[in-house]
Amino acid sequence: MNYSRQRESIKEYLMSTREHPTAEVIYQHVREEYPKISLGTVYRNLTLLVDLGEVKKISTGDGTEHYDGDTSAHSHYYCRCCHRIFDVEVTPSIDQILAASSVGLGTVEQAALLFTGVCKDCINNDNNV
Amino acid sequence: MNYSRQRESIKEYLMSTREHPTAEVIYQHVREEYPKISLGTVYRNLTLLVDLGEVKKISTGDGTEHYDGDTSAHSHYYCRCCHRIFDVEVTPSIDQILAASSVGLGTVEQAALLFTGVCKDCINNDNNV
DNA sequence: ATAAAAATAATAATAATTACTATTTTTATA
DNA sequence: TATAAAAATAGTAATTATTATTATTTTTAT
Numbered sequence: 486m487n488y489s490r491q492r493e494s495i496k497e498y499l500m501s502t503r504e505h506p507t508a509e510v511i512y513q514h515v516r517e518e519y520p521k522i523s524l525g526t527v528y529r530n531l532t533l534l535v536d537l538g539e540v541k542k543i544s545t546g547d548g549t550e551h552y553d554g555d556t557s558a559h560s561h562y563y564c565r566c567c568h569r570i571f572d573v574e575v576t577p578s579i580d581q582i583l584a585a586s587s588v589g590l591g592t593v594e595q596a597a598l599l600f601t602g603v604c605k606d607c608i609n610n611d612n613n614v
Numbered sequence: 615m616n617y618s619r620q621r622e623s624i625k626e627y628l629m630s631t632r633e634h635p636t637a638e639v640i641y642q643h644v645r646e647e648y649p650k651i652s653l654g655t656v657y658r659n660l661t662l663l664v665d666l667g668e669v670k671k672i673s674t675g676d677g678t679e680h681y682d683g684d685t686s687a688h689s690h691y692y693c694r695c696c697h698r699i700f701d702v703e704v705t706p707s708i709d710q711i712l713a714a715s716s717v718g719l720g721t722v723e724q725a726a727l728l729f730t731g732v733c734k735d736c737i738n739n740d741n742n743v
Numbered sequence: 744a745t746a747a748a749a750a751t752a753a754t755a756a757t758a759a760t761t762a763c764t765a766t767t768t769t770t771a772t773a
Numbered sequence: 774t775a776t777a778a779a780a781a782t783a784g785t786a787a788t789t790a791t792t793a794t795t796a797t798t799t800t801t802a803t
Contacts, residue, residue, distance in 0.1 A: 525791090548790075595730045602719075617770085654760090654782085654783075747803100759791095
């Protein structure tokens with residue numbers, strides 16, 4: 486695999502933000518540095534980075550995937566109104582759950598814990614229901 | 615909301631199977647009883663049933679959503695090779711995790727715990743990697 | 744400097760899902 | 774039971790996220 490500045494830029498952005506952007510948001514951001522980058526390049530590199538374990542993909546069921554540059558074991562809270570994802574630390578931690586769980590069905594490569602609800606901002610803005 | 619036999623059939627199928635079918639698979643199944651049902655009807659009713667809390671949607675990130683007629687608190691194991699989903703009971707249980715976790719970011723309506731790996735069948739069939 | 748290998752931009756294609764609309768089904772009421 | 778309003782459907786078109794294709798450009802080893 487060769488170096489690519491576009492890939493570096495994608496990775497850098499994901500490492501620097503605490504948000505959990507979609508491919509489209511990443512595209513818009515990286516475009517500021519590389520205006521000619523194409524959305525396909527973003528998708529291809531995201532898949533690559535996920536396969537390498539340098540980035541995590543978060544599936545919320547809202548129709549588009551989100552990406553996370555923080556690969557440490559942590560869980561997520563998803564607001565079904567504003568579609569934002571927040572980091573949460575739970576007790577026991579996700580890796581404690583993983584360690585304690587003998588799934589017994591095959592290999593376990595990862596565990597994802599996702600809470601869903603309506604965030605405080607959306608409640609305050611009457612953006613809920 | 616009015617009664618509909620198509621919706622009943624979808625729900626019945628989801629309650630009867632231990633699999634976690636996609637909309638397409640549900641469509642093919644319900645078609646045996648109602649050959650004229652359209653895929654749009656399946657999607658519309660699945661969304662409805664999920665909103666009513668009678669069915670759960672499972673997002674694995676494999677490009678299509680899966681549905682589960684078992685709404686009791688339980689977790690899932692997803693095989694990234696054969697794309698099947700299996701029920702798993704973990705310790706502590708998903709509702710114990712939910713109870714113990716003070717997310718503090720807003721309301722928490724649900725918690726989903728998903729393990730991902732390669733299932734035994736796929737390992738045996740060298741369907742892994 | 745150069746050539747092979749890999750990556751890209753631009754675009755086309757695919758696949759899952761949603762929207763639209765004329766027709767049919769359901770349901771409340773006479 | 775007949776009927777009419779409301780809701781749901783089938784069939785189809787449209788949308789959206791994602792993947793595939795290909796000619797060109799970038800990277801890297803020599």
